[in-house]
Amino acid sequence: MNPVTYPREQCLELVWQMLRIRRFEEACAQLYGEGKIRGFLHLYIGEEAVAVGALPVLQPDDAVVATYREHAHALLRGMPARTIMAEMFGKSTGCCRGRGGSMHLFDAATRFYGGNAIVGGGLPMAVGLALADRMQGRTRVTACFFGDGAVAEGVFHESMNLAALWKLPVMFCCENNLYAMGTALARSESQTDLCIKAASYGMPTHRADGMDVVAVREAALAAADEVRAGRGPQFVEFRTYRYRAHSMYDPDLYRDKAEIEEWKKRGPLHSFTDQLKRQGLFSEADFEGLESRAEAELKEAIAFAEGSAPEPVADLYKDVRAAEVSAS
Amino acid sequence: MNPVTYPREQCLELVWQMLRIRRFEEACAQLYGEGKIRGFLHLYIGEEAVAVGALPVLQPDDAVVATYREHAHALLRGMPARTIMAEMFGKSTGCCRGRGGSMHLFDAATRFYGGNAIVGGGLPMAVGLALADRMQGRTRVTACFFGDGAVAEGVFHESMNLAALWKLPVMFCCENNLYAMGTALARSESQTDLCIKAASYGMPTHRADGMDVVAVREAALAAADEVRAGRGPQFVEFRTYRYRAHSMYDPDLYRDKAEIEEWKKRGPLHSFTDQLKRQGLFSEADFEGLESRAEAELKEAIAFAEGSAPEPVADLYKDVRAAEVSAS
Amino acid sequence: MSPRVTYRDAMREALREALQRDPRVFLMGEDVGMYGGSYAVSKGLLAEFGPERIRDTPLSELGFVGAGIGAALGGMRPIVEIMTVNFSLLALDQLVNTAASLRHMSGGQFHVPLVVRMATGAGRQLAAQHSHSLEGWYAHVPGLRVLAPATVEDARDMLWPALQEEDPVIIFEHALLYNVEGPLEPGAGADIRHARIRRPGRDLTVVTFGGMLNPVLGATEELARAGIEAEVIDLRVLRPLDDATICASVRRTHRVLIVDEEWRSGSLAAEISARIMEQAFFELDAPVQRLCGAEVPVPYARHLEEAALPRTPAIVEAARRLVGVAGAAP
Amino acid sequence: MSPRVTYRDAMREALREALQRDPRVFLMGEDVGMYGGSYAVSKGLLAEFGPERIRDTPLSELGFVGAGIGAALGGMRPIVEIMTVNFSLLALDQLVNTAASLRHMSGGQFHVPLVVRMATGAGRQLAAQHSHSLEGWYAHVPGLRVLAPATVEDARDMLWPALQEEDPVIIFEHALLYNVEGPLEPGAGADIRHARIRRPGRDLTVVTFGGMLNPVLGATEELARAGIEAEVIDLRVLRPLDDATICASVRRTHRVLIVDEEWRSGSLAAEISARIMEQAFFELDAPVQRLCGAEVPVPYARHLEEAALPRTPAIVEAARRLVGVAGAAP
């Protein structure tokens, strides 16, 4: 890793976010084992640098569209851990009042548009959000996160073309963790260089080592600046890796243990803190401080979720459509 | 146009095919006016060199997948004009016994798989036909024709990737006539060089002037040879132009008359015959001979269609599925 | 006397008015601009409102429907045109998995005020890939409101209230209606909640919608000449169904024929029959009958296509048979 | 005694047997190979049959379903797996506009012997984008045959006859069934034409299919203890429906409850009710009732999801109410 030139405060913040996400995800795994969280659960462990580097370059009124592997994005967008945890516990205090679960986190306050469990499903939504901004004369960015697997979907193609054709303010963030469930990129794409694919729409591309939080942040900043400057959509590829199985159902038989170990050596959290330590910007004490902060946050979130009431069954039919108003 | 080096016989055949298609299409327009042909009717006038150059490079056991603008392809594949005409008259002697009409010509005998009125709908079918050939150890080519408009569809992206990923024997033939209905290519694609798009799948590309029947033929030959040699799918772009409106419903308000006239100057039929005449390979008498041959073919086809019986209404439910067999 | 205009012109008027009244409204779809709309509905609007608001799209049904969803989330009121219901299959994922689900899935935080218009139905010899009627599929999906304007007035008047909805609305325009002329009161206004009785009658109820309304009304004239007075219900709103209007009519006539161009099995007609079963069984003097499209991919040849569709003679015949059925023991 | 195996294992056995018996058969879909199938149905088959015949695809539902159609036309007998019915919406265009239409549209020249398998249904807290039941939509489409194996035997035995069809067959596997164990006679063989009476009874008929069969059977035990003998019909084949078996039962019991996990409006249950109306109205002592899924996008939280689905207590309650209804005047 290259020497870090950020001020210490900022470095600490980056470590903090990566650490809290890591701990959050570990807790989710545990709670899943205990049957508190159910359904499909996709963890972000190993990929933290991507969201932590990319999300904070956005402004509060920018929009974010993500996937079913989106706890980190929700946290970074500013959603409280407790409402996310409560959501996964299926409680009325969850961000979606228990209707969404892990794959469908949403938050209107921070313009966090989910939480989409259809691979590629968020891409055209991002295009439309950006179109609305353009038509209403607002300079906002819509950041759209998706995996390498989504690139094979037709809707990727259609969305990239629409965004590029109409020069819309979208930042397409591809979290390339090299696998879509059990399918390695090379078994899914004839062209594995995803920037080449994006460039075929005439879209500017950026690439960053997704295990290096600083590199991610710089690439995201550059891309977001371009978008904000009105230079149309940008594509950013982050090469990363998930340490855990695809979901809690996945026996993970398709990857070499050696490959996983190799990537773990490049872990985003320790490689960054190691570098900071070498530069004298970070100490064990700092780490311990952040650990207890993460623990406190989690404890509070879990207690909140545990203690919350379930949504009344009587409200099952609520929010299918708007409550009927008088006559139109 | 460059000097033609083909033997006279072959040149005459190319003229003949272009002429008979032109006359066939003109007759269709007329019969549509008379109410004999109905529904949607898409003419190939102006684009004849593409099909005439490309189709004959195929072998009898190769497969062809086309679009709703496919009369020429059907004729070149060897389907008799009479069964096509009868189909458009909605008669029982039509190739599909009147069920398909102009947009849905099919012929099992010549492996002509239609005739698809969903833009892009034929592409994955071509991929599957090629897959079947590969799995059964056959060296056959599947030629898939589609327009520039189809390139925007997600299914184009998915099909190109599948074919390239699995190295399947497909020849993708893009008939780029610069418009999809009223939408010019530049208003539909952020990248208007379609070969660049195809290349982004790692697929070899070829390009030919679609108004020059010899150039088309040479490009198609090269591409088909590559496919047959097992070097995977190939993409061929033919730049061409339709002289008529998109369909008989289209008022054609979106194109400059001057643009149409400009392209007409490069008309595939007369530019080829002019060149042949300059080389002394073709005479007015030749032309007249072909004209009367075309007229005779058409006359016979129309008479056949007129004289044929309609499909009995009692057979409406036939061929929804195979007739029920005993027990399985 | 009110002026007569075509359904196409009425729909165009509705679009124009919506574009004028609300700057958030825009129209997006394949060839809605330069071409003027594949059924010429939006002809002239590009010149009037410009390419931002009359937005031609590439051939990317899934993409631009999804973009419509996003634009709705972003504060616009998009009207997305899909050329034909057959092509809407390419966009169903976005419509069902996102547009219809988002409000519930997000616990009420997000909603999608999107209007999708599409042509539907057969009768123009366009064959199997351009002639389906899948209204019933859309009417199956919670989160959607589904409209089927069958008259010139409804073509003009249903769009604006649809745009006032906070959630997605699907509007089906039967392709055979575009050229139909009818009277048009200025600014009549329409509700998008209720079915309407288009003709009162005492002997049987005929429930129908969209492209079948006119053949049904044609049949009732013939029936009237034979002394059979049919009450005709035009559903107008296919989801949610207006059970009250249907059942009130059943209580008057005790016999029901449903005419629906869709394939019979799993048609909207089935749902209506099932509801009458549940809500008015003891009012029935005879089993509810359905007259639907033949269960075949719609064929091209005119005589085959006509044979596949419910047409006036078949409607008359079905109504006569229904009225001829002996009532249940009193 | 016959060995007990899971539905998942039975389905895998069926796949293995088909792959062994017919070299034209291959399995294609997302993660069917290296991963072993998202529901582990095809686990181990890659090692046995190799990557050509156990073919992992990119995430391209429309593309690989279309490729399946092409491969079927090219002489293969593809089995295409779509992970979940929700994702099948992405492929509907190819299934409806091509696979189901091609034979008719081509005047009988081409046909598509394609088998598509997909998981369906709720009950695993997978929320709105992974829990739909759209069997009724597929059952609406002429040209398709639609199967819903609900037992371990049917899981094993319906695939082979499906592969013998000359035209497309859709197989729905309810996600809750994969872990269910049941007895399995070796090579019993199954027809894919008829519904089956899973339990005889005289007091009412319960018509159901797929994932609802077990809750229904559970309910009948409880009902039996209360002296109510329900006859249970497992449809098995959702298109074409086996009207004869249903109506014969109606003639015995005169009361019908249909249990269907789908959203109620426009469900397959509606079609069955409508058919009974048409074919056995005068046999009915009470209106046919439907018990269906709540018309909401399926929510995540367990208690909400359970409340949205027809479960044994509700089935018992509906059956009791139905039997309590006074008969029509004799």
Ligand SMILES: Cc1ncc(C[n+]2csc(CCOP(=O)(O)OP(=O)(O)O)c2C)c(N)n1
């Ligand atoms: C349209 C669709 N197809 C298939 C799936 C099942 N599925 C869920 S996640 C996933 C893998 C996606 O991989 P990728 O896009 O690389 O994201 P990652 O999980 O690696 O973050 C698949 C196939 C789905 N949810 N949606």
Ligand SMILES: Cc1ncc(C[n+]2csc(CCOP(=O)(O)OP(=O)(O)O)c2C)c(N)n1
């Ligand atoms: C999926 C789909 N969307 C839209 C249409 C309507 N449509 C028919 S032809 C056409 C234009 C296609 O253009 P192109 O692919 O360039 O072929 P061309 O007509 O120019 O030969 C359109 C939009 C359709 N048939 N199918």
Ligand SMILES: [Mg+2]
């Ligand atoms: Mg991935």
Ligand SMILES: [Mg+2]
């Ligand atoms: Mg074109």
